[in-house]
Amino acid sequence: MKKVFIIASLFISILLNTNSVSAFSKNFENSLDPYLNKIKEINDTYGSNYYILSSNEFYTSEIKVNFESDYDKYIHFITSQDIDVFGQNLINELKYTIKDTYEIKLDNFTRSSYGSKTVAFFNGNNKMTLNYKYSGSTFDTSYKPTATVSKINSIMFFEMSSYSGKFMNSNKTYSVLAKGRVITTTGIANNKSYTVNFNL
Incomplete structure (x- = not known):
């Protein structure tokens, strides 16, 4: 589960939704063009x-604390970068999105039928905690x-919007599918998901 970034096809969304253009500060509309093209x-x-985050997305995201809740500072951070360096940073971020499934071994405690396990994922930028109940070597369904x-890291992290879980492997595995987006100071990547398999 290594997924981190904040820049999806904004260029396409701009073509399809003229509101996206007005979401950017007028001061940065022209200077953003090379970055949108690079994206x-x-x-x-x-x-x-x-x-690139719209102003509405920016103000509802945890990333705003890195820019003192100032959208113009966020946009300026992007446009102040050399365009080639900006592009290379995006490409470098892709490596964190490769691993999207984690296998976790749970411990059984004979004196309790309840357990809790916290594990790091997404290259150590996030952690997931599972609270569960078990009976012997299987989950109590x-x-x-x-x-x-x-989140562990405030610069790059996975922001979960929803999750689902299911029992597998004759109830010896509980698989969590977390859905959301990866956020970085450079851009955002939507529609990210990570699977964490907790195995008894």
């Missing part, structure tokens, strides 16, 4: 979906495990 180039080449995700 489109990388998305087309690597099949990624990077984009009468209890639905709960999963929570928190």
Whole structure:
């Protein structure tokens, strides 16, 4: 589960939604063009979906704390970068999106039928905690495990929007599928998902 970035096909969304253009500060509309073109180039080449946050997304995202909740500072951070360095940074970020499934071994405690396990994922930028109930070497399916995700890194992290879980392997595995997006100071990647398999 290594996924981190904030730049999906904004170029396409701009073509399809004129509101996206007005979402950017008027001061940066023209200076953003080379970066939007670079994003489109990388998305087309690597099949990624990077984009730049709109002002509404920025103010509802945890990334705003890195820019003192000032959208113009966020845009300026992007446009102040050399365009080739900017592009290379996006390409470098792709390596964190490769691993998307994790296998975790759980410990059984004879004195309790409840357990909790916290593990790092997404290159150590996030951690997931599972609370569960078990009976011997299998999960107690009468209890639905709960999963929570928190960030470790404030510059690059996975932001979970929803998750689902299912019992597998004759109830010896509980598989969590976390969906959301990867956020970095450079851009965002939507539609990211990670699978964490907790095995008894």
